[in-house]
Amino acid sequence: MSTTELDALRREIAELRGELRDLQRLNAPKRVPLSERQATNPEHAPAEPTPQVISRRHALRTAGAVTAGAVAGGLATIATAAPAAATPGSFSGDPVALQADAQNGTGLVATSIAGSAIVATTSAANNPAIDAQNPNSCGVAGQGAIGVFGEAMPGGTIGVLGTAGATVSGTGGKFTGPTGATVWGTDVTVQFQPSNNPAPVASSAAHNQGALIVDNAGALWYCVTSGTPGTWRQLSGATTAGAYHPVTPGRVYDSRCAQPSPGAISSGSIRLLSVAAQRNITTGAVTNPNFIPANATAVFANVAVVNTVDAGYLTINPGGVTTISASTINWGTSNQTQSNGVSLTLDNARQVTVIAGGPGATDFLIDVFGYWL
Numbered sequence: 001m002s003t004t005e006l007d008a009l010r011r012e013i014a015e016l017r018g019e020l021r022d023l024q025r026l027n028a029p030k031r032v033p034l035s036e037r038q039a040t041n042p043e044h045a046p047a048e049p050t051p052q053v054i055s056r057r058h059a060l061r062t063a064g065a066v067t068a069g070a071v072a073g074g075l076a077t078i079a080t081a082a083p084a085a086a087t088p089g090s091f092s093g094d095p096v097a098l099q100a101d102a103q104n105g106t107g108l109v110a111t112s113i114a115g116s117a118i119v120a121t122t123s124a125a126n127n128p129a130i131d132a133q134n135p136n137s138c139g140v141a142g143q144g145a146i147g148v149f150g151e152a153m154p155g156g157t158i159g160v161l162g163t164a165g166a167t168v169s170g171t172g173g174k175f176t177g178p179t180g181a182t183v184w185g186t187d188v189t190v191q192f193q194p195s196n197n198p199a200p201v202a203s204s205a206a207h208n209q210g211a212l213i214v215d216n217a218g219a220l221w222y223c224v225t226s227g228t229p230g231t232w233r234q235l236s237g238a239t240t241a242g243a244y245h246p247v248t249p250g251r252v253y254d255s256r257c258a259q260p261s262p263g264a265i266s267s268g269s270i271r272l273l274s275v276a277a278q279r280n281i282t283t284g285a286v287t288n289p290n291f292i293p294a295n296a297t298a299v300f301a302n303v304a305v306v307n308t309v310d311a312g313y314l315t316i317n318p319g320g321v322t323t324i325s326a327s328t329i330n331w332g333t334s335n336q337t338q339s340n341g342v343s344l345t346l347d348n349a350r351q352v353t354v355i356a357g358g359p360g361a362t363d364f365l366i367d368v369f370g371y372w373l
Helices: 003-027 034-040 056-062
Strands: 077-079 099-101 212-214 220-225 231-236 244-254 270-274 286-288 298-309 312-318 329-331 338-345 351-357 361-372
Touching: 244 270, 244 298, 298 312, 298 329, 312 338, 312 361, 329 338, 338 361, 351 361
Parallel strands: none
Antiparallel strands: 077 099, 212 220, 220 231, 244 361, 270 351, 298 338, 298 361, 312 329, 312 351
């Protein structure tokens, strides 16, 4: 705010104070001398009435410089509903404690050096403590170390609620600054509400780069290029693998070891294996029970066959899937050693199903280099 604007604001505050003092003098109840009251009824002289008028000068001092924008050189509407024993500098009433309507200016401006510029409370279940509306701009503008601060009270309430008035455009909330917004929660940091629409790649609406959308299937999408509908990348969802996490390579199975399922696999055999645990390369004993963490969707592995007999192949599917639609590794004759780097999809228990095909048999091992989660 410029010096000229500050000077104009100070002059307007001074004028407001003068007008408020005049209003107090006009509204002050007439005081009847005590001698006259006692003469009328000496034993039951009524107590001097307490005026139900809010100290507006204290309101100006305590709540910060509160100015209602001018309407044709006058005051914006400031209304107090049924004030009762209000603390100096406060407004109380039902259903509205303070209403400011500036038409073309700012309805309410409050500043404070030490303390809260505005404190508003209500116990109403369906009404906000502060209701600010502007059909052409923002409802609430906050500037400071933290522009707007909202804290949910017990009972599942909402700290700050912003709703755009339009049905097809508008922004419910906008935050700018070196840090646009800081969000924290004791249980959930940010909760995205799924939209009623399918994936935005099929949308006919225009989107801007940087938009995030949760579709009606719960998948999270990010817009990388503005357009109609724009260029989108799916970040997560029930059908995505998640982020890749490399690990120091570890063995999760070797049919030559005593544990967990020893012996070569022959044609037509099916073997259900867990890849969750890292195992000793000599004995097969577990050395790390959660080498692949729970909820991992896939692993990147090296699958090797050794001590082969005749020709054959192995198909490795997610746990429980016995359909053969592709081979994971092949061998063509006896006494071969072959290996293949592949990604293996897991079931919910971190298992795979190994199926042997062809006329031959083989020992095999699985080493893991990373997983998706």
